[in-house]
Amino acid sequence: MRRALVTGAARGIGLATTRLFLEEGYRVVMVDRDAPALAEAADGLAGVVPVVADVSIPAEVARMVEEAGLSDGLHALVNNAGVADFGPIEATDFTRWRRVMETNLDGVFLVSQALTPALRAGRGAIVNIASISGLRASTLRVAYGTSKAGVIQLTQQQAVELGEHGVRANCVCPGPVRTKLAMAVHTQDIIDAYHDAIPLNRYGSEREIAEAIAFLCSERASYITGQVLAVDGGFEAAGVGLP
Ligand code: NAD
Numbered sequence: 001m002r003r004a005l006v007t008g009a010a011r012g013i014g015l016a017t018t019r020l021f022l023e024e025g026y027r028v029v030m031v032d033r034d035a036p037a038l039a040e041a042a043d044g045l046a047g048v049v050p051v052v053a054d055v056s057i058p059a060e061v062a063r064m065v066e067e068a069g070l071s072d073g074l075h076a077l078v079n080n081a082g083v084a085d086f087g088p089i090e091a092t093d094f095t096r097w098r099r100v101m102e103t104n105l106d107g108v109f110l111v112s113q114a115l116t117p118a119l120r121a122g123r124g125a126i127v128n129i130a131s132i133s134g135l136r137a138s139t140l141r142v143a144y145g146t147s148k149a150g151v152i153q154l155t156q157q158q159a160v161e162l163g164e165h166g167v168r169a170n171c172v173c174p175g176p177v178r179t180k181l182a183m184a185v186h187t188q189d190i191i192d193a194y195h196d197a198i199p200l201n202r203y204g205s206e207r208e209i210a211e212a213i214a215f216l217c218s219e220r221a222s223y224i225t226g227q228v229l230a231v232d233g234g235f236e237a238a239g240v241g242l243p
Contacts, residue, residue, distance in 0.1 A: 175232025
């Protein structure tokens with residue numbers, strides 16, 4: 001049986017990815033730091049192992065690996081846990097900056113490193129969730145965009161370093177999706193601007209992002225590694241600056 005581990009699995013893109021993996025026959029370790037939300041999300045899902053852990057804390061990541069029970073190997077790791085923060089340079093104090101970096105960048109590094117033995121054993125695939133905000137600068141995303149640009153670089157590093165062990169690493173950059181994370185920072189002005197700027201003229205769905213993730217984890221993508229895939233309704237291709 002194929003085994004996956006998804007971080008930030010209690011809601012949004014992580015929960016949609018968990019559901020799609022289950023449809024594809026995976027057993028899924030669902031990781032999230034929000035214990036009540038994780039319990040509610042996992043309730044009624046057959047084939048999941050919920051593990052409460054904060055991906056930015058090394059001791060919690062070590063415990064997560066023990067509870068995940070992946071000594072026989074891991075086939076798909078989705079580093080999806082993330083936090084948003086929209087603010088320009090002068091409004092972003094160091095506490096705010098660190099909060100974003102700890103989850104969005106440190107978390108991807110810590111979880112991937114801790115699970116590298118399991119990934120090597122399973123000749124698994126990593127999919128890191130960055131963002132179109134990591135592909136180019138904007139006036140609002142100094143911490144968020146920089147953290148996601150770091151995730152893109154880390155993905156390429158993983159692909160180059162782990163390829164000889166049969167481990168692939170790719171990055172998905174979602175465009176806007178109406179999750180709790182996005183709706184906390186998307187003002188009506190931003191929503192309107194996105195609608196106009198996206199060639200498909202709409203936000204994406206969690207499921208549409210999950211489909212790309214599941215493909216990159218599957219054998220159908222067996223020769224794809226080190227790539228960055230924007231799943232964004234054409235926003236990046238249109239070349240319009242981020243609102
Ligand atoms: P969401 O807020 O709906 O879900 C994120 C989940 O991650 C939550 O359940 C939260 O509890 C968990 N989480 C946050 N920090 C954590 C930590 N330190 N340890 C463990 N769990 C943690 O958000 P979403 O929109 O589904 O976002 C998922 C990913 O997609 C994020 O990395 C986000 O940056 C990225 N993304 C989202 C959008 C969008 O428009 N929604 C766009 C681009 C990229």
